[in-house]
Amino acid sequence: MSARLLSKEALKRRVDDAYATEWGRSVAFLLRLTRDIQIAEDCVQDAFESALVYWQRDGVPDQPGAWIRKAAKHRFIDAARSSRTRQEALQRLRLLHPPNVHKEDVEQLDTLIKDDELALIFLCCHPAIAVTDQVMLTLRTVAGLPPRDIAVAFFAKDEAVRTRLLRAKRKIRGAGIPIKLPKSDEIEKRLHQVFAVIYLIFNEGYLANRGENATRPDLTKEAIRLTAKLLELIPNNNETHGLLALLLFTESRSPARITTQDTLVPLDEQDRTRWDHDVISQAFKHLERAVACELPGRYALQAAIAAEHSKATDYAVTDWKTIVLLYDCLLEIEDSEIYRLNRCVALSFSDSPLVALDQLAELEKGALPESHHLISATRADFLRRADRNEEALVAYQLAIDQADNTAVQKFLQRRILELITKR
Numbered sequence: 001m002s003a004r005l006l007s008k009e010a011l012k013r014r015v016d017d018a019y020a021t022e023w024g025r026s027v028a029f030l031l032r033l034t035r036d037i038q039i040a041e042d043c044v045q046d047a048f049e050s051a052l053v054y055w056q057r058d059g060v061p062d063q064p065g066a067w068i069r070k071a072a073k074h075r076f077i078d079a080a081r082s083s084r085t086r087q088e089a090l091q092r093l094r095l096l097h098p099p100n101v102h103k104e105d106v107e108q109l110d111t112l113i114k115d116d117e118l119a120l121i122f123l124c125c126h127p128a129i130a131v132t133d134q135v136m137l138t139l140r141t142v143a144g145l146p147p148r149d150i151a152v153a154f155f156a157k158d159e160a161v162r163t164r165l166l167r168a169k170r171k172i173r174g175a176g177i178p179i180k181l182p183k184s185d186e187i188e189k190r191l192h193q194v195f196a197v198i199y200l201i202f203n204e205g206y207l208a209n210r211g212e213n214a215t216r217p218d219l220t221k222e223a224i225r226l227t228a229k230l231l232e233l234i235p236n237n238n239e240t241h242g243l244l245a246l247l248l249f250t251e252s253r254s255p256a257r258i259t260t261q262d263t264l265v266p267l268d269e270q271d272r273t274r275w276d277h278d279v280i281s282q283a284f285k286h287l288e289r290a291v292a293c294e295l296p297g298r299y300a301l302q303a304a305i306a307a308e309h310s311k312a313t314d315y316a317v318t319d320w321k322t323i324v325l326l327y328d329c330l331l332e333i334e335d336s337e338i339y340r341l342n343r344c345v346a347l348s349f350s351d352s353p354l355v356a357l358d359q360l361a362e363l364e365k366g367a368l369p370e371s372h373h374l375i376s377a378t379r380a381d382f383l384r385r386a387d388r389n390e391e392a393l394v395a396y397q398l399a400i401d402q403a404d405n406t407a408v409q410k411f412l413q414r415r416i417l418e419l420i421t422k423r
Contacts, residue, residue, distance in 0.1 A: 006060070014060050015051050022065035023048075023144030024229070028116035029069045031179050033076055037123075037141055037169045040072075043079070047071035117142075118233040119181045121226070125194045126177050133168040134197050140165055143222045154204075187234075194230065195243050195299060198223050202247050206254075207264075207405065215258060215407075220251055242290035242300030248283035249306035252276040264411040268315040280310050301330050305342075320350035337363065341374060353382040373402035377412060389419050 006014065023044065030040035047068045054071075061067040124138040136154070139145045151161040171177075182190045205219025227244045234240060256274040257265050287307055290300035305326045312318040327343035330336070340363050348356035360382065364375050380395030393416060400412045 006056070008056070011052065011056055011060075014064070015048060015055065018051070018064040018068065019048055019144060022068055024120065024142040025065060025117050026069050026072055027141055027144075028120040030072050030076060031120065032116055033073065035179060036173060038166075039076070041141065043072040043075045044068065046075045050075075115181060115233075117229070119179060121194055121230065122182055122190055123172065123177065123179055125190070125197045126172070127190075127193060128175055128177060129168050129171055131197070131200075133164050133171075134193070135200050136161060136164055137168045138197050138226070139201065139222070142226065145222070149218075191234075191237070191239070195239065198226050198230075198243065199247075199299075201226070202250075206250060207408070215254070217254070220247075220254070223247060224251060238290050238293045239297040239299055241286040242297055242303050245283045245286035245290055245303035246299050246306055248279050248286065249303060249310055252279040252283065252310070258407070262407050262410075263414065264407055266411070267309065272314065275310070283307070283310070296329075298330055298333050301326055301333070318349070320346050324350050337366075338374075341378060345378060348382055348385070353386040357382045357386070373399045373404075373408070376402055377408075380412075380415065384415065384419065389422060393419055 026044045026047070027037070027040045030043050031037065034040045034043065050071050051064075051068065055061070121138070121142055124141055125134050129137065132154075136150050139150050140147065147161045147165060148158050150156075150165075151158045154161065172179075181187070202220050202223035205216040205221075205223065207215065224244070224247050227240065227247060231237070231240045231244055252275050253267075253270060255276060256270040256272065257267075259265060283303070284307065287300070287303050290296060290303060296304070305323050308319050308323050308326075323346040324343060327339055327346060330339045331343070341360075344356045344360045344363065347359065357379065360375065360379055364379075376395050376399035380392045380399055383389070383392035383395055396412050396416045396419075400409050400416075403409050403412065
């Protein structure tokens with residue numbers, strides 16, 4: 001136990017740091033006792049509230065996470081023995097002696113908690129739960145984001161998010177979904193959904209679908225943290241390395257992709273000296289692990305594409321032919337609309353914008369509504385680069401009308417102004 005007492009502000013920072021790193025581990029640990037996600041979350045939340053009292057009085061413990069888990073366990077046992085309200089139980093917990101944490105206890109539980117934590121991630125991403133609910137449940141139960149923050153990320157009402165979270169938890173309980181690791185022969189299949197949920201979280205943070213802000217850095221950081229956590233738990237999985245490499249390559253560009261006016265800067269205009277090259281170095285290490293197999297997965301291939309951009313000293317020398325080939329490999333794994341769209345972009349540089357326009361027209365015939373603004377903006381860019389400026393103006397305006405994100409609209413409006421000045 002640290003003897004040095006902290007100011008209220010410093011203490012809150014220490015508790016917040018512990019919350020960020022220990023929430024998911026602690027909920028996973030409590031699930032072993034409670035077998036109910038909501039009860040586990042309540043106990044852990046109470047433990048963190050108790051920490052504000054105990055740590056102010058006694059100092060921050062040497063093992064904050066272990067302290068939280070023991071306090072949460074005490075809370076559960078205490079509540080189970082009493083019919084009093086949650087607040088009354090919390091008050092009693094605060095008056096109890098602080099939990100003693102011994103080194104041997106921590107070492108003994110470490111392996112169990114790792115398995116429990118992995119099981120929790122798989123539980124939140126169970127295929128019986130709707131995909132949007134999987135994302136929300138992962139953000140709440142594994143990452144510890146409060147419902148109000150999840151509501152902001154999804155442009156939903158706080159109460160609506162709470163209802164969806166409650167419904168997902170009831171689904172788990174009502175369907176008898178086991179809170180344990182999938183069988184070894186099911187892990188690979190279930191990992192795909194876990195990766196998809198983490199990637200959805202990252203993409204929503206990297207370019208928010210709607211709203212005034214172009215990005216949500218808290219979500220991109222959380223997706224990277226979750227992937228790194230997953231890698232700690234299953235260190236020899238190549239595709240986990242691939243996902244982490246992809247997220248790191250993409251995140252490394254963040255310092256150069258948004259102006260101070262919250263306007264997007266396209267890849268060809270970004271100042272590459274502002275990219276985070278330490279992060280890029282980390283990404284290459286994970287990419288090396290990701291492709292060290294006969295058939296790299298979809299995230300490894302996407303990371304390889306991102307690596308080609310990171311290798312290039314400027315946009316003009318990007319190896320677009322290699323990128324087109326990598327997209328061809330991706331399309332053999334999954335015939336994805338977004339892969340085809342990105343392949344068109346690569347083709348427009350490796351061949352010509354006009355050739356890419358023909359392929360884009362085919363893609364547009366079956367396009368999903370949520371991708372319409374992307375296709376319209378891509379077509380506008382091809383037309384601009386082919387000097388068909390009047391057609392490009394129409395396409396850019398259509399993309400603006402279809403987009404929901406203000407930062408995207410600002411960027412597209414800038415393109416329109418650039419074309420108008422050329423008249």
